[in-house]
Amino acid sequence: MKYTYLTALFLIFCISSWSQQTIKFPIVENGTMASITIDEKDAKVVALASKFLSNDVKQVSGKNMVINKKKAKYQIIAGTLGKSKYINQIVSKNNMDVSQIKNKWETYSIQVIKKPSQNVEKALVIIGSDRRGTAYGLLEISRMIGVSPWEWWADVTPTKQENIVLHIENKIYGEPSVKYRGIFLNDEDWGLQRWSALNYEPETGDIGSKTYAKVFELLLRLRANTIWPAMHKCTKAFYHYPQNKIVADDYAIVIGTSHAEPMLCNINAEWNHDIMGDYRYDTNSESIKTLFKKRAKETANFEGIYTLGMRGEHDSPMIVGEDDTQSQVKLLEQVITDQRKILKTNSKKGVIKPQAFVPYKEVLHYYQSGLNLPEDVSLVWTDDNYGYMRQLSNAKEQKRSGGAGVYYHTSYWGRPHDYLWLNSTNPVLMWEEMTKAYEFGSQNIWILNCGDIKPHEYNIELFLDMAWHIDAFKNNDAVKKHHINWSAREFGNSNAEAITNLMFDYNQLAFQRRPEFMAWSQVEPVTKSGKTELTQYHYCDEVFKRIEAHENLIDQVKQLKQTIPSYRADAFYQLVYYPIVGASNLNLKWLYSYKNEFVASQGRESAKDFASKSLEAYKTIKKETDYFNNTLQNGKWKHIMSMSPRHLPVFAEPTASIPLTEKHNTLGIAIEGYQMEVNNEIINSYADVFPVFNAYTKNKYYMDVFLKGQGELEWELQPKADWIILSKTSGKLDKNQLEERIWVTIDWDKVPQGENKKEAPLGHDYQLIPPSYKVNSAIDVITKNKTTTLGVSVFNPKFKNLEDYKGFVEDKGFVSINAENYTRKTKGKEAEWTTFSGLGYTGNVSVALPRSATSETRVEAIKQNSPVLEYDFYTFNFGEVDVFLQAVPTHAFNNNSGVRCAVAIDNAEPVIVDFQTFGRSETWKQNVLKNASVKSVKQIVNTSGKHKLKIWMVDPGVMLDQILIDLGGWKTSYAFPPETKM
Template sequence: MPRLPWVAVLAILAVFTNSVHAIGQKTCATFASSSSTFSVVSGGTAAPILISPDDWPGVQRAAMDFAMDIHRVTGIMPMLTNDTTSASVTSPPIIVGTLGMSTLIDTVVKNTNLDVSSISGQWESFLAQEVMNPLPGIPSAYVIIGSDKRGSVYAMYDHSEQFGVSPWYWWADVPVTQHAEVYVESTGCAHGAPTVKYRGIFFNDEQPALQNWAMQKFSNATGAYYTGSPFNHNFYNAVFELILRLRGNYLWPAMWSSAFGLDDPLNLFYADMYGVVMGTSHEEPMTRSTPVEWNIFGNGLTWDYSVNNASIYQFWVQGAERSKPYETIFTVGMRGAGDLPMSEGNNIQLLEKIVSDQRQILTDTFPGVNVSTIPQMWCLYKEVEGYYDDGMTVPEDITLMWTDDNWGNIRRFPVPSEMNRTGGAGVYYHYDYVGTPRDFKWIMSSQLTKTFEQMSLAVEREATRIWIVNVGDLKPYEMETEFFLSYGYDSSVWNYDNVDSFVNLWAQREFDASVDQAAQISGILANLTRFNMNRKPELLNTTAYSLINYREASNVLYELKCISEAANEIYNSLSADKQPAFFQLVWHPVTATYNLAQMWIYAGINNLYASQARYSANYYADQVQSLFEYDYELENQYHTLLDGKWDHMMDQTHIGYAYWQQPMTNTMPAVSRLQTYKKNIAGVMRVVPENTMGAWPGDDQYNCANGYGCPNPTITLDPYVPYGNRYIDVAAGGYEGFTWTANANSSWVTFSETGGSIDPSSNPEARVYVSVDWAQVPAGVSTAIINFNATALDATATTWNNVTNLLNVPVTLVANKTVVPSSFHGFVEGDGGISIQAIHASRNTSVEGITWTQLVGFGRTASAVTPWPRMGAGGANFSVGTGPSIEYDFYNFNTIGQAGNVTITTYVAPSMNSYGLDRPIGFAIGVDNETPVAKYFFPYAVPGAMPPQWDTTDGFVADNIIQVIQNFTAPPGAHTVKIWMIEPAVVVQNIVINTGGVMLSYLGPPESIIV
């Protein structure tokens, strides 16, 4: 299937040469002079910067940042002149300004006949190039022209980033890359109108972290007069600059115990001066903070328009009047108090009246202005989407803001009949959430590839008027936030072939990483976010990952251990000035995640081992305690970094959830202990085979159905078990040590070790891997007996030679030598099933130019596949069995109950019925020549609601997967499973074929062997 060759990825990375590490835009900066370059700084002299005094204040302010950025990079401060003449210029200058607003720029255009048609009248566009004789007495200048105020601002920040200043230079302490000389190509840079008109972030769920931090850093510790909020203009000015450097233009301000327009009278002024468009969230109509401002000024009246419309109407009038002088998108509609649905009743008719009244307020507030030209947004959040689907209408110039399910799965996009609305459509997305089935707001837990997959659908389905993402406290979602805004700024740069290169480029920019080191960092973060997206850290528990099947928990820990060690190695290799940024952006989230996962899995092991009467349960109890305390140490390291610059930013609790809401403090998982000196009545040795919760000798509820009088354990092995062996643990049952041996009655049994000593205090157990020499075994079933023998020290013994209590535990090994015909090529049954990663197809057939295509890095285990282009064939669907198909050949030896049937589970992303109620998402699946079966996997729900399967801590979003199960006839032999596209946007990750032996696990069995 289509996949960008690695050489092409390297070519993309190589575009940004000469240490220019700007992301996602054409590069025009260089650090070597040539005949085709213009000098920004050379020979210790900086080109002066000219700007017109009649330009936008925000452009003039950004010009100061631009001059300072040049100084940060080179140590040379350029002269910044606010003038319309050239009298003071002694060297070729940089001239900056806005077309039609800057007298200086308009004069240059007139003098040179510069072609500005590409940006004239365009939204947030710019061009920059060297021009000859721009002003009298100036032979040449580098001219940066914006089509509007933000076009000018973006142009300057674009150059700053190319010169070496990361947008995160303050918010993540990314050091500026130093250069003695800086040049730009004479042909310069340009950018047209952004893909998405309004691109912003939303501070939400900002207590305790962001609010506590801001209270310490920006407030007098008492906060605003009315609300106590610390979010004043000093805080927001830092935010506004960041948004603009990230090429965003829109903000929903913090709302918990805060009111943007009330907390500081300068907040609105500075937002407009910087050039950031203000809005308010889905529950805050007409720019009024709700419920905060209503609780202050509502005089105790109910937030219910059906009974209190006069007071609420006037409340909204005041909001419109307050925002009138400033660039604003007005939220219309209404939700109930506390971000809840409105009271039961005639909600559609009431909401239509509410919107009509709000439009009247805008008409009255802006006399002489057509209300349809005033930016307005109606957010179809939760039940409000249901009102729309049930027939509620709003004027077509109001932007319909579609939302995700709060977990990154967009509920609905515009259908063709909605794509011609003059107000267009947008998306409200989440990286952070408070609500069911559980809060997630501690640490990064969203896959960048998932964001791309969902937001690229928004582009294709024309939901491009407004994008807003809930970033919680902003930190630690820095990289994800930048990608969201960058993709909205120019979606044409990123596609399924190269989206994974974004992180490489980001790592090069932030840490001056080499291409190879950047690729390593990209791999670290891909695996980190994959783990945290598989199951949010707040949803982890002691049994989330199987402790006994497929070595799942230990494999998860091993992968996290590897990325943690890699992050450590890179951190230690960096210079001291780069380490703080790497700590925040990579090291801490990786280390904290690994520590948390260890703690939960070790707690599960402790509980399991205690039930198995294994003395090492005490060791794991100690480890859980240590890891739990280290979690706070990591938090403290973050808070004391850089003399406490980010104190409180990791205050968020994340351990010990009892329901959806955060715990008030972290609580360690429960652990169990064995009494230190109590003997085990079954003897000194515990024998525990793989894939069982039981332990021998003695009685155990898991050893057999009765729980007593159980037979000795049995393990099975075939040539196609992915790991190629089984393990058997030999463990201490108490404080007494012993020696042990293992032997078999057949020569074809091999062991990783055949004996050793168990010391409960230092070496409490051994893991013995048992394999089969298949060359010695005939086809079919063979058995062998493995004997584990223990010789224990006498209570009075002082040497290992004084021994008593010979203990023997036999284990039966069943070796089932299965043979595949030499002519077969594909996946082979092993361990009772066939597990297939969807990217490893046998065949892939296109229809009408649509092909099942790899989404690199998407999903829970490997990459995923989806039909591409998703809007191919005009976005049409296919009847069952006629669409693009993808095939997987497999060979099975068994069927369920040997009755000729298998169960196929297709693991698909929890994508929703986003193309409308009459186009539920689905695919078709079949085996061999059987009639394919259509599977519409996302259940119907009342409009605006979620089906029951979505919710709970074991639902679709908690597990981040939907398992689609279907029975098929497949007698032993070679077969093909085939998946057809029905609807666009379905994402397939894995296919698991159960032939009777698939065991329970979170991620599913490891991929089967291919021959």
């Protein structure tokens, strides 16, 4: 029963419970087989779910589970209250209280009843409040016996069990937190459509009813109920195939459409200019209304959510006669009025068709400009396409009878750059944005744009589990717990934590820069690959550190792969291995390419090696994608995976820079902190002295020794002081080892100490520290023909006021702080700072909560009422400084709030910092490409010594990631330098 227990851990638990006792119920035990009993007059989805459960039992046990075998000793009796004669009889006979189920939305109970009839010893009774509730209840049993919702879509083969015996706790599951929950199949051109048309459903040559049936089954298994069907021009419209809507109704799936598809119409595929004229409501409204009426009549007897309003063709702005906003608003109001009349005419008497309005892109501007929207229409708020909700309901909007919803992306085609290949949306960010949306009233509709479904499996399930039962996700650690339980269900308890930690590392690297953004290019128009912002000669070499991180991910996932049972190997490949190997190799392709270009400029022979590694990474992606499509599951997924959606520059085969060939081989030397190599022929090149080693930060620096020209060359390093520690002191460079990186550290117990003074020197440039505080030595780099001396300077004073100091300290002219590492914090009148883990460049962010707290903008009110973070720091310099704050680039909750905090050093007045962006500005583009918003303020450090940085909440919800106090020493880098903590 191993997987029964793990699955029970994973389940999102019900809201209420009838009993804490468990009752044994055998499905298969010692040759005895339970059967499933349903009323054939119940909804079609009940019969389908029964069939799925029966097949699942067979997969687990190898034995057939018969449906409607009347004489079985043990029976699973399932049905919809008021629709199933068997359920009605059980309720009546046992005088059951079904008040917590009756008339509820998608609610179900599971309980065991002894001797429900003369021939039945035990019955596992599933009562659904409606047809979907019953189906969910049946598939809950599938989960309990160890069948993953991804059994088919990710080939999670169930664990075999000779006996299947459940221990049932009588429970009521539901109502769901969000009424309509589902996915949007989008940008299907490179995967789902080709796979369906050429592989799974060639008889249709498209995404048709056979494909949708498998998608709908997945949705039921995930307790979802809604889909926005695929809608690109490569796919015919959902209603083009009459059987699609029949299959959707059989599976009890609600059909909706995106912001660009009004009234369940696919404008991309259905609008014919030659017959219908221009798609312009100001000049051709009658023709457009004809299409709306046709679809309303066609779908009148089916569940659907009708998107109101209108955009232009191909997801573009609506074309109107006049260019001013008020004219556009007025016309859009007329569109909505006409649409509602059409729906009213084609609805059953007294029934209002569910309607949604999606304020996306320019439509949000129209809404903000005063568009009059009927109260019963759901406002479906959108993210900015990169995972940050643009706006949420204010207090007045939260009272709307139509409620609100969310349209969220984990896949996107568009500016500033696509991310259509892998899932690179941090699940903790999605949790933060979705719980925020729910808190602000988005509880009616949740739709996830998940592209081709694969490889978004985990985030799809997380999104839908939150929508099912949001209360299980109140705390920040809920996502990690959810992932551990998910991993346990899919790959076993012994691997669950390791897989989760691996995926969290993967997501943090993707948060710092999505793999699809590693070319530093943009789209619409498509630009060539650009110059990386990652530094290669400051702060331990950001390119090298990222290479190391991704190579470590690859090593770990390969080791884990060896521990996965063979029957789960294909699932592991799809859910873990391919995403990590793909993302890491796309990173490595570009990182090694940047290395190649950089070292070629210094004449290093290793440029060829880096070019080779870049090409090898590209070939690995190609090989793994070919395996995914052509070998995995004997070609089941042929055409599903493209390694180059839209064939953008980021996916291209890498090019290489070739160094100028030297006539004679020589030893090259490069030291951290310098773009140029050490060159004794250049007077005062300043590239032959290491940055100052600081006793208070215990930093380390690297030096590269490299071959210029071909052949062999032996080298030796001789430190001139016993306190200089080298990671290696000698070696040989040849065709197998073209360069080597040596790390230099200090044995601080052996370094002579500077003067014992109360205070540090005032106002000195950090590179010009008085001799009394600095110890100088050197390292000789020796080859057969030459000796080069590299300077080593150590800052090792003994300041009494730094004894036992626990704060941050200046290093090389800056102080770097991770926001979560505050010295102290003080609660405010309504709010306090707390920490979210799993987010940000450092893996943790400081966030001001609750989100309902009042914003404070007046300086005196900020000081009196707002929560404050304090950071102790120490400087050796003084004067005007720049305080840089890096935040997660969220948006204001609504028009009545902002994304602000306030900053001051020591006793200065707080200065407000605002991270908010508007529209699709250049700042917003850079923010979402980097997942960071950086703002700075000027402050005064009036003396060297101890200081306090204070950060107050102005608006709740701000998520601070990193802080940098720059006294003039910060060099260009992508991320802030590592913390300078004592």
